[in-house]
Amino acid sequence: MNRxxxxxKYIASDYLTSALAWFLFFAxxxxxxxxxxxxxxxxxxxxxxxxxxxxxxxxxxxxxxxxQGLYHNVFRKSRLKEFAQVFISCLLGSLVIFFLxxxxxxxxxxxxxxxxxxxxxxxxxxxxxxxFRYIITTLSARKIHKRIIGFNTLIIGSNEKxxxxxxxxxxxxxxxxxxxxxxxxxDEGKENYVLSNFTTYLGSFKEAQKIISEHQVEEVIIALESxxxxxxxxxxTNLQESDVKVKIIPDLYxxxxxxxxxxxxxxxxxxEITIGNMASWQIVSxxxxxxxxxxxVLLIGAPFYFLVALLVKMSSKGPIFFTQxxxxxRGKPFKIIKFRSMYTDAEKDGxxxxxxxxxxxxxxxxxxxxxxIDETPQFWNVLTGDMSIVGPRPERQFFIDQIIQKAPQxxxxxxxxxxxxxxxxxxxxxxxxxxxxxxRLEYDLIYMENRSLLxxxxxxxxxxxxxxxxxxx
Numbered sequence: 001m002n003r004x005x006x007x008x009k010y011i012a013s014d015y016l017t018s019a020l021a022w023f024l025f026f027a028x029x030x031x032x033x034x035x036x037x038x039x040x041x042x043x044x045x046x047x048x049x050x051x052x053x054x055x056x057x058x059x060x061x062x063x064x065x066x067x068q069g070l071y072h073n074v075f076r077k078s079r080l081k082e083f084a085q086v087f088i089s090c091l092l093g094s095l096v097i098f099f100l101x102x103x104x105x106x107x108x109x110x111x112x113x114x115x116x117x118x119x120x121x122x123x124x125x126x127x128x129x130x131x132f133r134y135i136i137t138t139l140s141a142r143k144i145h146k147r148i149i150g151f152n153t154l155i156i157g158s159n160e161k162x163x164x165x166x167x168x169x170x171x172x173x174x175x176x177x178x179x180x181x182x183x184x185x186x187d188e189g190k191e192n193y194v195l196s197n198f199t200t201y202l203g204s205f206k207e208a209q210k211i212i213s214e215h216q217v218e219e220v221i222i223a224l225e226s227x228x229x230x231x232x233x234x235x236x237t238n239l240q241e242s243d244v245k246v247k248i249i250p251d252l253y254x255x256x257x258x259x260x261x262x263x264x265x266x267x268x269x270x271x272e273i274t275i276g277n278m279a280s281w282q283i284v285s286x287x288x289x290x291x292x293x294x295x296x297v298l299l300i301g302a303p304f305y306f307l308v309a310l311l312v313k314m315s316s317k318g319p320i321f322f323t324q325x326x327x328x329x330r331g332k333p334f335k336i337i338k339f340r341s342m343y344t345d346a347e348k349d350g351x352x353x354x355x356x357x358x359x360x361x362x363x364x365x366x367x368x369x370x371x372x373i374d375e376t377p378q379f380w381n382v383l384t385g386d387m388s389i390v391g392p393r394p395e396r397q398f399f400i401d402q403i404i405q406k407a408p409q410x411x412x413x414x415x416x417x418x419x420x421x422x423x424x425x426x427x428x429x430x431x432x433x434x435x436x437x438x439x440r441l442e443y444d445l446i447y448m449e450n451r452s453l454l455x456x457x458x459x460x461x462x463x464x465x466x467x468x469x470x471x472x473x
Contacts, residue, residue: 006074009136011062017128018058025121026050033113049101057097061125064093067288069280070133075149075177077137083130090126094118150179152216156205156235157223158185158193165223165249166198181215184208186224186231205235212242219245221270236273240411241331246273275412275448282453289453290389294379301376308339308373315364318344321377326394329417334386336394337377341365351398355432372467378420390456391419392444395437402434407441416448421463423447 026049065071068089070082098118143149155162162183169178182200184207185193193201202211211217220239224232232248239246247270278286309320322340325333346352346360354361354369361369368374381387387394392413395403403410419425424440424447431437447455 003074006136006140007071010065010071010074010133013132013136014062014065014129015058017132018061018125019054021121021124021128022053022057023050024124025117026053028120029117033117053101060096061089061093061129064089067281067284069284072280072283075140075144075151077140079134079137079141082133082137086130086133087126090122090129094122094125097121144177145174147175147179149177150175151177151218152181153178153219153221154181154202154208154212154215154217155183155195155199155221155223156186156208158183158187158190158195158201159223160194161249162223163194163198165221166195170198178219178221181217182211184211186235205238208235208238209242212239212244217242217244219247222246222248224249234408237408237411241414243330247271248273275415278451285453286388286456290382293389294382297376297379298383305376308368311364312339312341312362312368315362316343325396326418327397327400327414328386328394329414331411331414333397334381334394336387337380339368339374339377341368341374351396353399353432372421372463375420382420386417388417388419390421390459391417392422392447393425393440394418399434399437403437403441406434407438409445410441412448413441413444416451421459423459426459426462426466 026047065086068085070085070089095118098114098121102114102117102121140149155166157165166180166183169176169180180199182202183193183195184202184205186205187193188204195201202215208220212220220242222232222235224235236246250271312320318340320340322338322342323335324338326336328334341362342354342358342360342365343362365374378387379389382389400410422444424443427443428436428440431440447459
C-alpha cells in the first residue's frame with residue numbers, strides 16, 4: 001500500500017482529464033458558438049489559448065483540488081461525498097476560468113452563448129474528473145474490501161467486548177480495512193485474556209506508544225465500556241503524540257447523544273476522536289496562509305528588523321538572536337528563534353520563567369516583549385514548518401514534565417503545530433509559573449476543539465491589537 005502512488009494516480013487523472021475537458025470546450029466554442037468555423041489541426045496548433053488551456057489550466061485544477069483536500073486520506077474516501085466535493089470544486093473553478101478567459105472572448109452580442117459555454121465547461125470538467133476519480137476510488141475500495149489493502153490496527157482492551165469487536169471485523173464479508181496486528185491489555189495483574197484466543201497479545205496499554213511505532217500502527221480502536229471514563233481519558237491522553245486515528249466502540253448513551261456518525265452502511269459503527277482536527281481544505285489553506293504571511297512579514301519588515309537587531313546588540317553583550325529547544329508537533333523537538341530580550345546569563349541557575357518585573361530582561365527587551373516584536377523571527381520557524389502562526393505556544397520539556405503532573409491533558413496540544421500566538425497567549429501573555437501554564441491550557445484545549453480558519457483570524461486580530469497597544473507582558 002503506497003499512498004504516494006495513489007495520490008499520483010489522482011493527480012495524473014485530474015491533469016489529463018482537465019486537459020481533455022479544455023480540448024472539448026475549445027472545440028465546442030469553435031464548432032457551435034462560433035459556427036461556421038472549420039476546425040483544423042493547423043488552426044489549433046497556432047492558437048495560443050488552446051495551448052494555454054491544455055498545458056497550464058490543468059495545473060490550476062490540481063491546485064484547486066489540493067486546497068479542497070481531494071488528495072488527502074486517499075484510501076478512506078466516500079464516493080458520494082467525493083462527487084459532491086468535485087462538483088463544488090468544478091463549479092468554483094469553471095466560474096474563475098469563465099470570467100478570466102471566456103467572458104472577454106466576444107463572439108457575438110448574444111449572451112446565451114456565454115451560458116452555453118459555461119454549462120459545457122462545467123459539465124465536461126465535472127463528468128471527466130468525476131468519472132475517472134470514481135474509477136480510481138472504486139478500485140481502491142475493492143482492494144480494501146477484499147483485504148488486499150489494510151491498515152495496521154491495534155485493539156486496546158482484552159475482554160468480551162474486544163473479542164466481539166475482533167470477530168465482527170474479521171468475519172465481515174467486506175473488510176473495512178482494519179488489519180489487526182494484536183491487542184494491549186488494560187487490566188493490571190490479569191494473565192488470561194479473552195482476546196488471546198483470536199489475536200496476539202502485545203503488552204500493556206502503557207507501552208502503546210512503543211507498540212504503535214514498532215508495528216507501524218495507523219489506527220487504534222479502544223474496546224472498553226464507555227462507563228470507564230477515567231481509563232479511556234488516560235488512554236486517549238497517552239496516544240496524543242502518536243499520528244494514529246483513534247476510535248471507540250459506542251454504547252447506547254453515545255448513540256442517543258448524537259456522537260455516532262454513520263459513514264458506512266455495511267461496516268461496524270465506531271466513534272472517531274477528532275479533537276484538533278480541521279477539514280482537509282482548511283488544513284491546506286492554513287499552511288498556504290502561514291507561508292504567505294510569513295514571507296510578507298519577513299520581507300516587508302526587513303529594514304525594521306535590522307534596526308531592532310542594532311538596538312539588541314547595543315543594549316547588552318551577547319548575540320542578536322536567542323534560540324532554544326522547544327517541543328512541537330507529535331512531541332518532536334525543534335529550535336525556536338527570537339530576538340534576545342534577556343541578558344546572556346539569564347538562566348545560569350537553571351530554567352526559569354520570566355515575571356512581570358524580571359531583572360533578567362534588558363531595557364530594550366522589555367519593550368520587545370510588550371509589543372511582541374521579540375517573537376517576529378519565529379516567522380522563520382513557520383516557513384520551515386516547525387510552527388504555525390496560530391497554535392498553542394511551544395514549551396520546554398523541563399516545564400512540560402511539570403505541567404503533565406498537574407494536567408496530563410497537555411499532551412493533546414501536541415496534536416497540532418505550536419504557534420507564534422494563541423488564545424491562551426492573548427489571554428495570559430507570558431506565563432510566570434506552571435500554574436498559569438495550566439490555566440492557559442484550558443483556553444488552548446477549547447481552541448483545539450473549535451479550530452478553524454475563522455477562529456485563527458480572530459486570534460490574529462486580537463494579537464495585532466495587543467502589539468499596537470503594547471499590552472503584552
